[in-house]
Amino acid sequence: xxxxxxxxxxxxxxxxxxxxxxxxxxxxxxxxxxxxxxxxxxxxxxxxxxxxxxxxxxxxxxxxxxxxxxxxxxxxxxxxxxxxxxxxxxxxxxxxxxxxxxxxxxxxxxxxxxxxxxxxxxxxxx
Numbered sequence: 001x002x003x004x005x006x007x008x009x010x011x012x013x014x015x016x017x018x019x020x021x022x023x024x025x026x027x028x029x030x031x032x033x034x035x036x037x038x039x040x041x042x043x044x045x046x047x048x049x050x051x052x053x054x055x056x057x058x059x060x061x062x063x064x065x066x067x068x069x070x071x072x073x074x075x076x077x078x079x080x081x082x083x084x085x086x087x088x089x090x091x092x093x094x095x096x097x098x099x100x101x102x103x104x105x106x107x108x109x110x111x112x113x114x115x116x117x118x119x120x121x122x123x124x125x126x
Contacts, residue, residue, distance in 0.1 A: 004016070056096045059095050076117075077115065
């Protein structure tokens with residue numbers, strides 16, 4: 001986080017997205033329907049329990065620590081092939097939907113169904 005703290009927002013997001021392209025992941029390791037059971041970032045790293053949703057959770061935690069005054073949410077989505085969590089920043093940027101990409105949320109939101117939304121306190125919003 002310290003290395004990117006002084007970058008412009010979009011550059012920060014691109015660096016975060018790029019960093020996580022190098023993280024190997026496997027099958028689902030968290031239950032996205034029970035946020036109270038979600039591991040902390042340190043638990044994810046220590047256990048090496050990496051899946052698409054736990055990587056989104058790491059990105060979510062990173063963004064919430066970097067941008068305490070912005071809106072960072074986790075959306076549980078279904079893209080027709082799978083269900084998983086993705087971080088949404090200020091209702092404008094979507095990360096971890098496409099590996100290594102920062103998507104414009106309004107351009108891709110019709111490509112999936114949002115099943116649930118969680119806020120920075122990991123509470124369900126809808």
